[in-house]
Amino acid sequence: RFGRGWVMAKVTIRIEKNRFAEIAAKMRPEMQEVKRESAERVKAEAQARVPVLSGDLRDSIEVDEDGQDFAVVAGEFYAGFLEFGTRHAPAHPFMKPARDAVYPEFEAGIERIVR
Secondary structure (H helix, E strand, C coil): CECCECCCCCCCCCCCCCCHHHHHHHHHHHHHHHHHHHHHHHHHHHHHHCCCCCCHHHHHEEEEEECCEEEEEECCCCHHHHHHCCCCCCCCCCHHHHHHHHHHHHHHHHHHHHC
């Protein structure tokens, strides 16, 4: 409060032209590559961590690409039983630990692009 009244200022910023779309378009291929490489690393980690009897489960782990998204999946029906356990068998997680191991590298890759 200055003197007898309040002093107020109104500031308006108008962006006439921005390059956000252009910058995002340039970053998109780099982001895709980081996501692809991270998914492949998760796959390798999961294959190294999964319990092996016949090797079928390990060999069924693959990377699925759907447009801009990647998923690491195990194709054997019993993968979830091993990952999460059942009431008769304890869990032997391999996917989540694989993801957790790769996540810091993924995050660093994204940060390199954004900066």
